[in-house]
Amino acid sequence: MTSRYRVEYALKTHRRDQFIGRLSHHYLSTSISYQCLEKLNSDYSPPVSETGVFERQGLPGTSQAREEAHRRYSEILRDVEIMIDDHILHQNDAENPFPSKLKLLVPSIGPFFTRLPLEAAFKFQDRKRYISSRRFVSPSFNDVRLILNSAQIMAVTTYGTLQLATFDGDVTLYDDGQSLEPASPVIPRLMDLLRNNVKIGIVTAAGYTTAERYHSRLHGLLDALANSTELTPSQKQNLVVMGGESNYLFEFSPNEPHLLAPVPRSRWLTPEMASWNEQDIEELLDVAEAALGDCIKSLNLPATLMRKDRAVGIIPATPDIRIPRESLEETVLVVQKILELSSAGRSRRVPFCAFNGGRDVFVDIGDKSWGVTVCQRWFGGNSPGGIIKGENTLHVGDQFLSAGANDFRARSVGTTAWIASPAETVELLDELAELMSKKLS
Secondary structure (H helix, E strand, O other), rough: OOOOOHHHHOOHHHHHHHHHHHHHHHHHHOOHHHHHHHHHHHOOOOOHHHHHOOOOOOOHHHHHHHHHHHHHHHHHHHHHHHHHHHHHHHOOOOOOOOHHHHHHHOOOOOOOOOOOOHHHEEEEEEHHHOOOOOOOOOHHHHHHHHHHHHHHHHHHOOOOOOEEEEEEOOOEEOOOOOOOOOOOHHHHHHHHHHOOEEEEEEEEOOOOHHHHHHHHHHHHHHHHHHHHHOOOHHOOOOOOEEOOOOOOOEOOOOOOOOOOEEEEEEEEEHHHHOOOHHHHHHHHHHHHHHHHHHHHHHHOOOOOEEEEOOOEEEEEEOOOOOOHHHHHHHHHHHHHHHHHHHHHHHHHHOOOOEOOOOOOOOEEEEEEHHHHHHHHHHOOOHHHOOOOOOHHEEEEOOOOOOOOOOOOHHHHHOOEEEEEOOHHHHHHHHHHHHHHHHHOO
């Protein structure tokens, strides 16, 4: 049972997504479910026709209420779909100084790379989640999130061609702190993407400098790739691992003992990344390390500092310790603000990402927008401009909140899907495979 504490905590400003929150609000304020709740609050003997749960199977009313709810929800999503179309027109018109209606409603809204067929996506999810059949539970944050996911993969397969799929690691491909084991149902889905000539980049916050550590986390997929007789050698080369957000690139190499070969930075750094000064990087990490140390003292955290060449963070003092979620998020927000006010942060000479990893807090140089961009350039040799475009890219991750979430920045360079578990990733990939096969047929 979800506690009131957990519900209220999820509503805090730094835990919200304004766009999904706005959609949920539109649902709630116009839904039949909400009208039923208002009626129940004033009259404990509601008419049978207004509350489907009190009706016996087969009596009139249930199907009509469901159909009415479905119609109203569809209208809401159609209206939002039209607003997004208008927003795309505004963002593509450099001479128009006026913001779109969507921008006025959701000031934090970012760029859209494709249209979003929200009405069609709602109808798809309604068949799976029976949203319109609920009389007392209005459409939730998760309902809206999954509708947006469906709309995005419908768009990326309908209005264009998916060329690159990038994935977070923990909670996306495997459970937090675990590994991608051979029995994982995610693996055959990823192999199918490669078989359909979709490039794959695993863009993870895990910052290891050696292939051995990444093989340990991804051995199920890497071994399956090495042993596959269905994939061509060139298709097998369509997998890379980008570690530390955007700091270490490894390409699949069947002749290496750990099936991954490190790629020298000189081969993959973008011109912007190449301009980052090492002295500025060290200065930013020094400030972050000092801020993290202050948080350990002020919050009495059972944690120790860990410094890497491109990151610094805090980890539990012993493996059995669990640092409270509130303390982790306070640490992220404090460190982020201190870095933004520092000389290195104010000048924006070096981008950084401060995030809550669930058990730890880290500050990385760069962020996942740069990691995905590297993958777009690495595989974009035959694409116009030498880069795979945002509308042909899909990034799948679990951290898309506006603060302390490292997948959030990927929204600026490609389309995204927000999942909450590896099981949801499997469902998403099945949905994607079905849409791709329909397009091919």
